[in-house]
Amino acid sequence: MAKKKEKKAGKRMNKKQLAEKLMQFFSERPNDVFSLKYIFSELKLTTHPLKMLCIDILHDMRADDYIAEIDKNKFKFNSHGKELVGTFRRKSNGKNFIVPEEGGDPIFIAERNSAHAMNNDKVRIMLFAKRRNRDAEGEVIEILERANDTFVGTLEVAKSYAFLVTENRTLANDIFIPKEKLKGGKTGDKAIVKVVEWPDKAKNPIGQVIDILGKAGDNTTEMHAILAEFGLPYVYPKNVETAADKISDIIPQEEIDKREDFRGITTFTIDPRDAKDFDDALSIRKLKDNLWEVGVHIADVTHYVKEGGIIDREGEKRATSVYLVDRTIPMLPERLSNYICSLRPDEEKLTYSVIFDITEKGEVKDFRIVHTIIKSDRRFTYEEAQQIIETGEGDFKEEVLTLNMIAKALREKRFSSGAINFDRYEVKFEIDEKGKPISVYFKEAKDSNKLIEEFMLLANRSVAEKIGKVPKNKKPKVFPYRIHDLPDPEKLDNLAQFIARFGYKIRTSGTKTDVSKSINHLLDDIQGKKEENLIETVSIRAMQKARYSVENIGHYGLAFEYYTHFTSPIRRYPDMMVHRLLTKYLDQGGRSVSAVKYEELCDHSSNMEQIAANAERASIKYKQVEFMMDKVGQVYDGVISGVTEWGLYVELNENKCEGMIPIRDLDDDYYEFDEKNYCLRGRKNKRTYSLGDVISVKVARANLEKKQLDFALVD
DSSP states (O other): OHHHHHHHHHHHOOHHHHHHHHHHHHHHSTTOEEEHHHHHHHTTOOSHHHHHHHHHHHHHHHHTTSEEEEETTEEEEOOOOSEEEEEEEOOTTSOEEEEETTOSSOEEEOGGGSTTOOTTOEEEEEEOOOOTTSOOBEEEEEEEEOOOOEEEEEEEEOSSEEEEEEOOTTOOSOEEEEGGGSTTOOTTEEEEEEEEEOOTTOSSOEEEEEEEEEETTOHHHHHHHHHHHTTOOOSOOHHHHHHHHTSOOOOOHHHHHTSEEOTTSOEEEEEOTTOOOOOEEEEEEEEETTEEEEEEEEEOHHHHSOTTSHHHHHHHHHOBOEEOSSOEEOSSOHIIIIIISSOOTTSEEEEEEEEEEEOTTOOEEEEEEEEEEEEOSEEEEHHHHHHHHHHSOSTTHHHHHHHHHHHHHHHHHHHHTTOOOOOOOEEEEEEOTTSOEEEEEEEOOOHHHHHHHHHHHHHHHHHHHHHHOOOTTSOOOOOOEEEBOOOOHHHHHHHHHHHHTTTOOOOOSSOHHHHHHHHHHHHHHTTTSTTHHHHHHHHHHHSOOOEEESSOOOBTTTTBSSOOOOSOTTTBHHHHHHHHHHIIIIISOOOOOOHHHHHHHHHHHHHHHHHHHHHHHHHHHHHHHHHHGGGTTOEEEEEEEEEETTEEEEEETTTOOEEEEEGGGOTTSOEEEETTTTEEEETTTOOEEETTOEEEEEEEEEETTTTEEEEEEOO
């Protein structure tokens, strides 16, 4: 009976009454986020008409900016009053906006109301009164924190003044430079310019030249410009190099006496052809039938680089070496990275090692982590080691073949535990002495690469387990882990829908192992098919990014509960942190370090890794455009590799160069972007361009300044 009454009462509630109820509901709990379902239940909206009325009112309240939709059908009281703090996003088309710190929709800031805020500045804004059915708008009233005040571009020098013309898509105006602030720069020079002021009434910011990189178009100039664009250093500080030059390369006898001696045991390195920094070596000897001792020996960088010293501070700041197409920008000075610490053949070297007693089936019977001294017998390139694996002939063939057999067993185990198998090829350029790309080739991971990879993974995992695995009642000591979260559920669903059109299926629910095994099954199924590269790309997009943290959640992609980075201290700062903490905890029984300090170092390292990867991609893009400069007008077959509202990205089959067909060039119809199905669809003729479609294109334009290739459709 009561239920019937409630329904009747519900029916009698009109729009005004329900709106008042909703306003009271949100204002009483201003910090909470509510789902639609929860609102229905709390306000006892049991009938369909009432629920529909409620949704209607919620949309009105959102349009009036009374509430914000934080996520799909999740609402929160819009607590911002007249003022708000957020991150400013500058657009060269003048459609600037800020992203509020407290979440919610971006707020439009017209150029005239931007107070000349720069991209990513932290600003305070004043909100304008909300106009119905219009986006929220505001005005910058204070710049709280500048994000970036240096820009890279090309100088244009007139008689009494100059400009820096930037290719930066976030700056609509060129930077004005007074003649006396040019530092000798001439028209056509690439330069780094610092913005020193931007007067209220001035159209252009005013800057001064910090450094001249060289003539635009010159290879070294352009590579340095890419580094500078990402805020990465392109020269090594002299005082740091001087400090490295003072480090002795002579190993004192008392240091040797403290270490396990592996100089008499067969040891070698396997690295890329052009590598100079060998930071890992493998040793192997037979203990008895079906039991081998395998040593993973890593350059003992922290023996030479003292914590808090000038070299360490520079390494911490850089956090990683950067690998551009034609050069390496090392994390540590070259005297250390290519000479003292590099495990070069026939030279005695100090190492930090994980020594395994392991069977031919990859079962680890025992392992220990010790400081050692080694003397490498041979430096193999991957190609040379591959030759031995394929022919069974060559130097140290028994050792190489045994290591390969163990590595294959380790790899098989890893995949049966649910590790994900992304075996991607790398695009590489053959470059002449002037840095010009003359050909493109693809580098695939072969058995020799996988051999090294498996032993490095095993060492990294064993080190992480040594510190992270503790008895139930004990707390593990603070340690930097390499972590990788589960895939984003929404992206996984999108992937499942996307691959269905090609006739494939994956599991989107179940245990971690169930999901990863079904992804592996998919990757096996697509091998050799024309959609292979495309589905692999979309699958990778569904994955989270791996990062560093002291909070261990395991590594999903590798299917390891504990994982860290120990094996590359010459080129990664987290590995140096791991070496120091291992020594502190294992050798000296030291107390745990500060979690806050190390989490900050982990965050910094993760960020720098991402920036370095972006710079690397930009250098590849530059070389791709340079490679295609003399191919304008030529026709190629390709695959649609990306779909956006501004056009189609196409990857050419022959050389994997990627360019874009701008939406303005698809002039046979008005095209709409369907984000869910990765396609553009013509409104009138219903023609569809989808991710993965095979397509013929002509090279229309190659703009080296913008690192941009434009293609035109060939019908």
